[in-house]
Amino acid sequence: MSDQTDVKAWSGRFSEPVSDLVKRYTASVFFDRRMAAQDIRGSLAHAKMLARQQIIAAADLAAIERGMAQIAGEIERDEFAWNLDDEDVHLNIEKRLTALVGDAGKRLHTGRSRNDQVATDIRLWLRDTVDAIDGLLKAYQGALLDVAAAHAETPLPGFTHLQVAQPVTFGHHLLAYFEMAKRDRERLADCRRRINRLPLGAAALAGTTYSIDREFVAKELGFDGVCENSLDAVSDRDFAIEFCAAASLVMVHVSRFAEELVLWMSPRVGFIDLADRFCTGSSIMPQKKNPDVPELARGKTGRVFGHLMGLLTLMKGQPLAYNKDNQEDKEPLFDTADTVIDTLRIFAELVPGIVVKPEAMRAALKQGFATATDLADYLVKKGLPFRDAHEAVARAVRAAETKGCELPELTLAELQSFSPLVADDVFGVLTVAGSLAARNHIGGTAPAQVRAAIARARAAL
Numbered sequence: 001m002s003d004q005t006d007v008k009a010w011s012g013r014f015s016e017p018v019s020d021l022v023k024r025y026t027a028s029v030f031f032d033r034r035m036a037a038q039d040i041r042g043s044l045a046h047a048k049m050l051a052r053q054q055i056i057a058a059a060d061l062a063a064i065e066r067g068m069a070q071i072a073g074e075i076e077r078d079e080f081a082w083n084l085d086d087e088d089v090h091l092n093i094e095k096r097l098t099a100l101v102g103d104a105g106k107r108l109h110t111g112r113s114r115n116d117q118v119a120t121d122i123r124l125w126l127r128d129t130v131d132a133i134d135g136l137l138k139a140y141q142g143a144l145l146d147v148a149a150a151h152a153e154t155p156l157p158g159f160t161h162l163q164v165a166q167p168v169t170f171g172h173h174l175l176a177y178f179e180m181a182k183r184d185r186e187r188l189a190d191c192r193r194r195i196n197r198l199p200l201g202a203a204a205l206a207g208t209t210y211s212i213d214r215e216f217v218a219k220e221l222g223f224d225g226v227c228e229n230s231l232d233a234v235s236d237r238d239f240a241i242e243f244c245a246a247a248s249l250v251m252v253h254v255s256r257f258a259e260e261l262v263l264w265m266s267p268r269v270g271f272i273d274l275a276d277r278f279c280t281g282s283s284i285m286p287q288k289k290n291p292d293v294p295e296l297a298r299g300k301t302g303r304v305f306g307h308l309m310g311l312l313t314l315m316k317g318q319p320l321a322y323n324k325d326n327q328e329d330k331e332p333l334f335d336t337a338d339t340v341i342d343t344l345r346i347f348a349e350l351v352p353g354i355v356v357k358p359e360a361m362r363a364a365l366k367q368g369f370a371t372a373t374d375l376a377d378y379l380v381k382k383g384l385p386f387r388d389a390h391e392a393v394a395r396a397v398r399a400a401e402t403k404g405c406e407l408p409e410l411t412l413a414e415l416q417s418f419s420p421l422v423a424d425d426v427f428g429v430l431t432v433a434g435s436l437a438a439r440n441h442i443g444g445t446a447p448a449q450v451r452a453a454i455a456r457a458r459a460a461l
């Protein structure tokens, strides 16, 4: 990036140049050049409209198109000389255009301001980003479904309060994360509807005196419609905040899964192993294999929440219309997108590499009285009120605990001492397979239901 002193696009009004420090402080080209493709796209649509409306000549449009094609190539090949003196991506490109095609380049900004220009660029950029994230969420969902299908019948202790609660299948457990990702996609799709409106035409804040055709530009750029108030169009970044909120929930969900992976991989639990390529060793302890990837995903959630809070605070209390504060929207937005995209890419790859250890899951289910609720339900079905059944089973659990065994290991006589309703058919409900199969309704953990849920999910995907 060259730093030659230069004439600013707006220098006509000023009596002295800005200091180098102020130049650096106010410039955004270091980071907003990331939106160069969107900036060019927006400019081309604007120029096309200007020519159609006979605000500029057809020859000007042709020159602008030629210049922009060259600039796009220069940027792609990393040959473009980004210049701090030209402040931001918009002025850098416009200046180069004028250098390439002369007066036509100077006409491009007719009926437009950087205020509606930047709002348009962000929306175009964010729309593409939302689409990319949706694709990655879908890939992550597909991976979850594959593992869930392989383990539709594999029993796992289901936990509440991290205490063994009731048996579930590992497939059922993974489908919970599938559902979270489904809602994440719905949220992003909803957010996209509000992103996809055209600010151009708002100009600086009040609209413009030229006979512009905003609907045409909206169509050219694939927007669903135009922003209906010029002051609002250039100033609000609520769509970016919404995106960061939706992204935060994506990270909340991924971090929950990440935490379970870490826990499951701990030798104390040992339910799974992760492929070596997602783990790292220790520089001092030769025996270590650490789940760094899920730990980092858990940790990176923090920066995404931080960006949401940053953008909320940025917007709060801003008077209408555009204020330079809004230039600060980009870095949090970019980092949020990068973090979510990288995290989802890695999770879509990591999930198929989960090595499931059904033996360890089964062994864990043998401790913790996971079928106690089934015993209570058994007594209820024989006529005992649920509260009394709960009490009888609680006493049975205490007896088993004292004896140092699990419920199915108590004798029939012992079980009958807690309720005369117990008969020898009780042992069927005390097995894990019986417990799972009994929860046979939509949303339940019975293997048949898990398989049906997977089939529905695959069809919807």
Ligand code: ARG
Residues within 6 Å of the ligand: 028, 032, 088, 114, 115, 118, 322, 324, 326, 327, 328
């Ligand atoms: N770089 C600016 C931004 O990101 C573009 C808009 C500048 N507008 C202005 N009036 N200074 O918001």
